[in-house]
Structure formats: C-alpha cells, structure tokens
Amino acid sequence: MQSIQHKRLWQLMFLTLMALLLWQISPVAKANTVGLPDFTSIVEKAEPAVVNIRTTATVSSNGSSGGRDPYEMFRWFFGPDFQPPGGGGNDQAPQQRRGNPEPQERTVPRGVGSGFFISADGYILTNHHVIDDASEIFVTxxxxxxxxxxxxxxxxxxxxALLKIDAQDMATLPIGTAADLKKGQxxxxxxxxxxxxxxVTSGIVSAIGRETGDYLPxxxxxxxxxxxxxxGPLLDLDGEVVxxxxxxxxxxxxxxxxxxAIPIDEAMEVAQQLRENGKVTRGRIGVQIGEVSKDVAQASGLDSAAGAMVSRVVPDGPAEQAGVEPGDIILEFDGKKIEKWSDLPRVVGSTAPGTKAKMNVWRKGKPVSLDITVGEMPSAQPVAAAAQPAEPKAQGETALGITVVSLTDDEKKEFRINHGVKVTAVEGAGEVAGLTPGDVILTVDNTDVSSPKQFVELAQKAQAGKPLGMMVQxxxxxxxxxxxxxxx
Structure with missing residues (x-):
C-alpha cells in the first residue's frame, strides 16, 4: 500500500514538473517574462523638449458683461445721466452715452495645447488649430x-504650424518615421x-493610414x-517622434x-516649407474625383476597384491640357500608384508646381499614358457652376427604358464635350440604375455614343441580366x- 502511494506521489511530481516546463516555453510565459515596456528613460530624455502652449485673443467689448453696460437697465429708467453709487460704471460723457459707445478691446485666454522643439534655436512644431486666430502665443x-x-x-x-521663440540650446526630439509603424506597437x-x-500617457498603435482628411492618413x-x-509628440520605444x-x-x-496623430514624415515636409517660405505650396491638376467602387470597376473593365475616377475636368486646367477626360480612372501619377481615390490629392499636392509628370489612366477598357505639367493650387479653389441642360425639342430613340435625343452644337459647347446623347425620359432598367432626365450618356460599354440610333444599337446588344456600363455626365x-x- 505504501509503495503505491509513493508511486502516485512521484507521478504527481513528474506531471507538475512537466506542466511547469511547458508553461515556461509557452508564448504567455514569454510575454510575462518580458513584461511591459519601461518608459522612464524615454520620458527623461524627451520631456525637456516638450512645451506647453497657451494663447490669448483680443475681443471687442463695451463693458464688463460681454460688451453690455451693466447699468443699462437703470439708465433706461432714470435717464442717460444716471451714475451708480461710488461713481462706477460707464464714465463716458452723457453726450457719448446717448450715442453708440466706443468699442473697447480686451485680451482673454483662448486655449492651451502642446508642442515640441525640432531645432536647438527655438523652432517648435505644433497644430494649426492650437494657434489659429490667436493674438498672442506663450510657450512654457x-x-x-x-x-x-x-x-x-x-x-x-x-x-x-511652425513657431519660433528667441532662445538657443533648446533640448530637441529626434525625428523618426511613421512608415515603419505596425499595429500593436x-x-x-x-x-x-x-x-x-x-x-505622459501610453498605448499601442491601433491602425495605420486612417482616412479622415484630404491630405493626411x-x-x-x-x-x-x-x-x-x-x-504634442507621439513617440516610439526608441524615443523618436513618429x-x-x-x-x-x-x-x-x-x-x-x-x-x-499626424505622421511625422508629412509634418516635417510641411514644416520645411513653412520655414523656407512661410506657407505651403501644393500642386494641382484641375480635376474632381470620386471613388472607384466595384460597380465602377466592372463597368469600366478594370480587374479591381483601384484608382481615382475623374468626375469633372476643370476648364483650361493642367488636366484638360494633358488630355484627361471625364470618366478616366487615374491609376498612377508620377510613378506612384493610386490605390484609392484619396491617395491622389496627397500625391499631387506634394508634387512641386511646374513638375512634368507621367500619368497612367484607364479609359474605355484600355490603359492610356498622359504627360501633364503640375499647376499650383490657389488659396481658394473656385467651383464652376453646373450648367442646367435645356429641354430638348427633338423626338428621341428608346432602349432599356431610356429615351435619348441628340445634343445640339450649343449644348456640346456648353457641356465641353464632343459626343453623347441626352436623356429625356427614363423608366424600367434605366430608372433602376439611377438615370434621370437631363443626364448625358457619353459611352455605352466603353464605346463613345454620338447619336440616339447608335445608343439603341449598343443597348440592344446587351445580354439579358448582364450589367451594361454607361458613363454619364x-x-x-x-x-x-x-x-x-x-x-x-
């Protein structure tokens, strides 16, 4: 009996040792052995380079209560010469009080933010919205x-935003890159x-390239x-700003x-231009673009939903001069692939005005290469008013529930196109697809349409149940x- 107990004891000890050994080599054990990162050395080096920013604004007022005279009600009862006990309140002359009071200015706190030194001679990087509309900026x-x-x-x-203080030998932060960041870091x-x-606060990278703005992922x-x-700065474990x-x-x-957080790579490019010129100069090509959905890719003959679809070409802009047409899908610009439509504004915007670039587009089922000279984006981009098509007078042709008529020469000139037919009535399959009277059908199945008769011929070739792509203006x-x- 005793030998059996000893045997079971040895078995239990053996199993316990095996379990401990397996646990030690498991990923969980490794994670627990490594533990959480220690940020103390990073903070000690980085903290002196980070600053507090407070701003003030100058506002107009006519008194102490948001611009209102606190004794206005009393003067309404007792007349404009009323003076409060002690002679306080509005000390203007009665003649002045009867008219509009002279505006006064006062300085009020506006907001607080953070920033950090990028050079020892006092250049500070921060956000535009931290200092926007500030009359004075103080750095602590x-x-x-x-x-x-x-x-x-x-x-x-x-x-x-780039700020400057009159100081030397400031502690600075090393500039890293956001290009190597990974989720979970x-x-x-x-x-x-x-x-x-x-x-100081810490966490992990949750996502990269989050689209919320026009120019920055x-x-x-x-x-x-x-x-x-x-x-303020976002730092990695090397203590570098990312x-x-x-x-x-x-x-x-x-x-x-x-x-x-704004990726530091793009922020430093902006800061360099601000330091050299006081402003940022961006390139433009003069197009309005939209997303390339799966339906758009299918309609245009693309294998995958990628690129930026041109919905409008600005008259006399670089794109029109280069031969870009509405409906083109821009796949590559200056050697950079356009994976999604929001990539194009960033790529073009970061290209210096005057640059001669190669642009690859997808047009009517085949690739087209164009040469374009990048223009400069103005501070305020004018938007052309949309022309309202006139009611057609000619009788039209109908196919797929879509009735179309020819365009007049004046309409072609007005719409800046040289082909197409205009929709006058729609029902059935055309209505389900989203066509409306006044639309101009430019292509059917990647073929330019020049007359109602041609439109009917192309539409009748469509196979039942198979989607037929139409480019519409x-x-x-x-x-x-x-x-x-x-x-x-």
Whole structure:
C-alpha cells in the first residue's frame, strides 16, 4: 500500500514538473517574462523638449458683461445721466452715452495645447488649430520659463504650424518615421491635457493610414489624449517622434479610446516649407474625383476597384491640357500608384508646381499614358457652376427604358464635350440604375455614343441580366452607372 502511494506521489511530481516546463516555453510565459515596456528613460530624455502652449485673443467689448453696460437697465429708467453709487460704471460723457459707445478691446485666454522643439534655436512644431486666430502665443518650458512665440507659418489643410521663440540650446526630439509603424506597437504621448503640463500617457498603435482628411492618413492609437494634448509628440520605444497628436474621436469631448496623430514624415515636409517660405505650396491638376467602387470597376473593365475616377475636368486646367477626360480612372501619377481615390490629392499636392509628370489612366477598357505639367493650387479653389441642360425639342430613340435625343452644337459647347446623347425620359432598367432626365450618356460599354440610333444599337446588344456600363455626365460631373437589362 505504501509503495503505491509513493508511486502516485512521484507521478504527481513528474506531471507538475512537466506542466511547469511547458508553461515556461509557452508564448504567455514569454510575454510575462518580458513584461511591459519601461518608459522612464524615454520620458527623461524627451520631456525637456516638450512645451506647453497657451494663447490669448483680443475681443471687442463695451463693458464688463460681454460688451453690455451693466447699468443699462437703470439708465433706461432714470435717464442717460444716471451714475451708480461710488461713481462706477460707464464714465463716458452723457453726450457719448446717448450715442453708440466706443468699442473697447480686451485680451482673454483662448486655449492651451502642446508642442515640441525640432531645432536647438527655438523652432517648435505644433497644430494649426492650437494657434489659429490667436493674438498672442506663450510657450512654457518644463522648468517654468516662459517665452513669447511668433508664427513662422501655419497650414490649415494638414493642421501643422511652425513657431519660433528667441532662445538657443533648446533640448530637441529626434525625428523618426511613421512608415515603419505596425499595429500593436507601443507608443506614448507627452503633452498638457486640460493644461496639466508634462503629462505622459501610453498605448499601442491601433491602425495605420486612417482616412479622415484630404491630405493626411492619420495614425490611430489608443493612447489617452485629451484637449491640451494637441500638438504634442507621439513617440516610439526608441524615443523618436513618429507623429503629432492632433485629434480624438469622442462623443463626450474627452478621451474614449481613439486618438489620431499626424505622421511625422508629412509634418516635417510641411514644416520645411513653412520655414523656407512661410506657407505651403501644393500642386494641382484641375480635376474632381470620386471613388472607384466595384460597380465602377466592372463597368469600366478594370480587374479591381483601384484608382481615382475623374468626375469633372476643370476648364483650361493642367488636366484638360494633358488630355484627361471625364470618366478616366487615374491609376498612377508620377510613378506612384493610386490605390484609392484619396491617395491622389496627397500625391499631387506634394508634387512641386511646374513638375512634368507621367500619368497612367484607364479609359474605355484600355490603359492610356498622359504627360501633364503640375499647376499650383490657389488659396481658394473656385467651383464652376453646373450648367442646367435645356429641354430638348427633338423626338428621341428608346432602349432599356431610356429615351435619348441628340445634343445640339450649343449644348456640346456648353457641356465641353464632343459626343453623347441626352436623356429625356427614363423608366424600367434605366430608372433602376439611377438615370434621370437631363443626364448625358457619353459611352455605352466603353464605346463613345454620338447619336440616339447608335445608343439603341449598343443597348440592344446587351445580354439579358448582364450589367451594361454607361458613363454619364450629370451637372458637369461624370459618373459610371450599371444598367441591368431585365431577364427574359
């Protein structure tokens, strides 16, 4: 009996040792052995380079209560010469009080934010919205020293601003790159949330290339960022800046687990232009674009939904001069692939005006290469008014429930096209596809349409139930529609 107990004891000990051994070599054990990262050395080096930014604004007022005279009611009862006890209140002469009071200006706190030094001679990177409309900007270092800063340049489109203080030998942060970031990577932020200077928070990269703006794909993290963190650095475990904390996604106004940062690569390019020119110069080609959906790709004959579809070409712009047409799908610009439509504004915007670039487009089922000279984007881009098509007088031809008529020469000139037919009535398959009277059908199955008779011939070739791609111009913009003939 005793030998059996000893045997069971040895078996139990053996199994316990095996379990411990397996646990030690498991991923969980390795994770627990490694533990969480220690940020103390990173913070010690980075903290002196991060600053608190507070701004003031000058507002007009006619008194102490938001511009209203606090004794206005008494003067309404007792007359304009009324003086409050002690002689306070409005000390203007009665004649002045009877008219409009002279406006007065006062300085009020506007907001707080963060920033960081990118050079030892006092250049500071922050957000545009931190200093926008500020009359004065004050920068406070970690040791309490305060400087008055001036704006070297600010760019609203990327939300990047460059400041300068009159100082030397400032601590700076090493600039890294956001190109190598991966989901799950540890990062930390230093800033002044709610005015609490030098606050450190940490988290991981949640997503890369988050689309929320025209020119920047943001870094998404779960780092706790709150109002006042804006403009502060996002650091990796090497202590290098990989982004500028800029936005939070929140329903309450406070942190809810989603923070967005500007990639430092794009921010430094903007900062360089601001330092050299005080402004950012961007390229433009003069097109309005839209997304290439699966339906658009299918209608145009593309294998995959990629690129940016041209819905409108700006008259006399670089794109029109290069031969770009509405309905073209831009797949590559200056050697850079356009994976999604939002890539094109960034690629073109970062190209210097005057650059001669090669552009590859997909047109009517085949690739086309174009040479284009990039123009300069003006500060305010004018939008052309959409021309309203006149009611047609000619009798039309009908196919797939779509009745069309020929375009007049004046209409072709007005719409800036040399072919197409105009829709006058629609029902059935055409109505289901989204066609409306006044639309101009430019192509059917990647073939230019020049007459109602040709339109009917092309439409009748469509197989029952198979989508038929039509490029349509509506209110000056081109788009693809899929018309599905009814199954017999």
């Amino acid at each position: 270092l970690t040791d309490g020293t305060e400087y008055k800063a001036k704006v070297i340049g600010s760019d609203e489109r990327t939300d990047v 540890w990062v930390l932020a230093i800033g002044s949330p709610f005015g609490l200077e030098s606050t 943001f870094i998404q993290t779960d780092v706790a960022v709150n109002p006042g963190n804006s403009g 982004g500028i904390n800029a936005q939070i996604v929140s329903r309450s106004g406070g942190f809810m687990g989603i923070s967005l 509506r209110n000056g913009q081109a788009q693809w529609l899929l018309v599905r003939p009814a199954k017999k």
